[in-house]
Amino acid sequence: MPTSSTDRPTTPPTVWPARGRHVGSAAEDTVRHTLRRLKDSRVLDDFHELPGERPQEQAAGVRIFEARWKAPEAVTVRARLILEPHSAGGQEWILLAEAEDAWDPAWPSPATMFWPDDPDVTWDRDAATGLRLRGINTLPDDDKAVRRLLKEAGHSPWNIHVVVHEAMTPDHRGRVPLADRLPPGLRHRVVEHRAAPQQLRVVNWALEDFGVQVPRGGAVILPGTPAPAGYEARDFSVRSVFLDGTEPAELLAAVTSFAALPRPLSPDAQEALTGLREDWRLLTMAEELERERKLVAMYAEALEAMTQSRDLYREAAERAAEALAAYRESAGSAPAGPPPSRTPAASPLRGLTRTLDRLRLPGRPPRQGTDGRDDTHPPSRQDD
Incomplete structure (x- = not known):
């Protein structure tokens, strides 16, 4: 069944x-x-x-x-x-x-x-x-x-x-x-x-x-x-x-x-x-009046919701403008930093090598260069 x-x-x-x-x-x-x-x-x-x-x-x-x-x-x-x-x-x-x-x-x-x-x-x-x-x-x-x-x-x-x-x-x-x-x-x-x-x-x-x-x-x-x-x-x-x-x-x-x-x-x-x-259309006078009242109440609620939304938007916009003005003021009063250096940056590999040399254990012989000299100290300029 x-x-x-x-x-x-x-x-x-x-x-x-x-x-x-x-x-x-x-x-x-x-x-x-x-x-x-x-x-x-x-x-x-x-x-x-x-x-x-x-x-x-x-x-x-x-x-x-x-x-x-x-x-x-x-x-x-x-x-x-x-x-x-x-x-x-x-x-x-x-x-x-x-x-x-x-x-x-x-x-x-x-x-x-x-x-x-x-x-x-x-x-x-x-x-x-x-x-x-x-x-x-x-x-x-x-x-x-x-x-x-x-x-x-x-x-x-x-x-x-x-x-x-x-x-x-x-x-x-x-x-x-x-x-x-x-x-x-x-x-x-x-x-x-x-x-x-x-x-x-x-x-x-x-x-x-x-x-x-x-x-x-x-x-x-x-x-x-x-x-x-x-x-x-x-x-x-x-x-x-x-x-x-x-x-x-x-x-x-x-x-x-x-x-x-x-x-x-x-x-x-x-x-x-x-x-x-x-979708009923055959309304009495009392039903027509009640329907219009409901429509007015519905429109009033919608208008109130739109007004509240507008006020909240305006308040948020004012706060955002105040925050932006405060940020600009603080940025304008801050001391100027040092001019940027024009010295080219050192090679990262060389910096790492020097750091490792400073941490070398005691008693370990210094690293030899390719020409057999101690690479820890720079070469003497006596020959110049």
């Missing part, structure tokens, strides 16, 4: 993350229309639209939408939706919402603040697999396609993937999507995969890499990569799911418990969360 990562930060309990794809056209217009409608009906406090922040994002047509609303008990929620074109068509979106308090799954889904809660609008596609977030996704008939699809689902770090095995082909009562029974805050984060009765073996073969298995007639929640801390396969495996119209209470409890685990943040989720916190 994939182990949990200790290097990545985990999703804060105040944050609601989701990622998907809009496979139709006019995604931006759909979002604008939804935001305006909800603001006019006072569901939203306000919203704001801006282009991508980097030049490459602006060139690629990235759009950012910000919205703010009140959850129950007057808890303020801020959310940011990033739209960018997808290579396979349509547009991919990342949505992060952060509340002033820990997120409650019973609160309204942030997705419905940007997208219409209409099954006919195709914004609800999982980014990793392309499957629906609000419906039932039947596994393909081809074994290799099943393995490829579940591998993509198992590696997804964003949405929650649930695999349900149908012990027998259900009737219309068993074709109710799991999302319809989940709390509002989880309906747009769960992808439900349905395996036909004859597909149990191939499904479990495909899931071996993740260390999980689907019980016959049961369900399992995939851990994702990396798995969240505290994930144990047995805790998120449901032995029996009755597809007869009754509420699958055990499966709903397992999905809710899994969603509460501290899941690791993927790099793109970290970037989106940083943008939500640091």
Whole structure:
């Protein structure tokens, strides 16, 4: 089973993350229309639209939408939706919402603040697999396609993937999507995969890499990569799911418990969360005033630091000038030394020889020159 990562930060309990794809056209217009409608009906406090922040994002047509609303008990929620074109068509979106308090799954889904809660609008596609977030996704008939699809689902770090095995082909009562029974805050984060009765073996073969298995007639929640801390396969495996119209209470409890685990943040989720916190533009008057006060305080601190640095530099320069003046004064009052001698310096070898001669031991004969004379005393000038 994939182990949990200790290097990545985990999703804060105040944050609601989701990622998907809009496979139709006019995604931006759909979002604008939804935001305006909800603001006019006072569901939203306000919203704001801006282009991508980097030049490459602006060139690629990235759009950012910000919205703010009140959850129950007057808890303020801020959310940011990033739209960018997808290579396979349509547009991919990342949505992060952060509340002033820990997120409650019973609160309204942030997705419905940007997208219409209409099954006919195709914004609800999982980014990793392309499957629906609000419906039932039947596994393909081809074994290799099943393995490829579940591998993509198992590696997804964003949405929650649930695999349900149908012990027998259900009737219309068993074709109710799991999302319809989940709390509002989880309906747009769960992808439900349905395996036909004859597909149990191939499904479990495909899931071996993740260390999980689907019980016959049961369900399992995939851990994702990396798995969240505290994930144990047995805790998120449901032995029996009755597809007869009754509420699958055990499966709903397992999905809710899994969603509460501290899941690791993927790099793109970290970037989106940083943008939500640091690049937020939709400010109230009070927030704008507080931001300006912080800027003024920051500039004042920087100015004070520059002033102190300037004073220290000036003091050091004055001390250096005083030391240089004192040095020049002392150098000018010092007595002049003797004029330099013009006598050529003696040979170092001759000086060493004479020193050794003075240290010669008693009784040792004096050193003879090459002509046989005593080299200790200079030759007589009588011959001159």
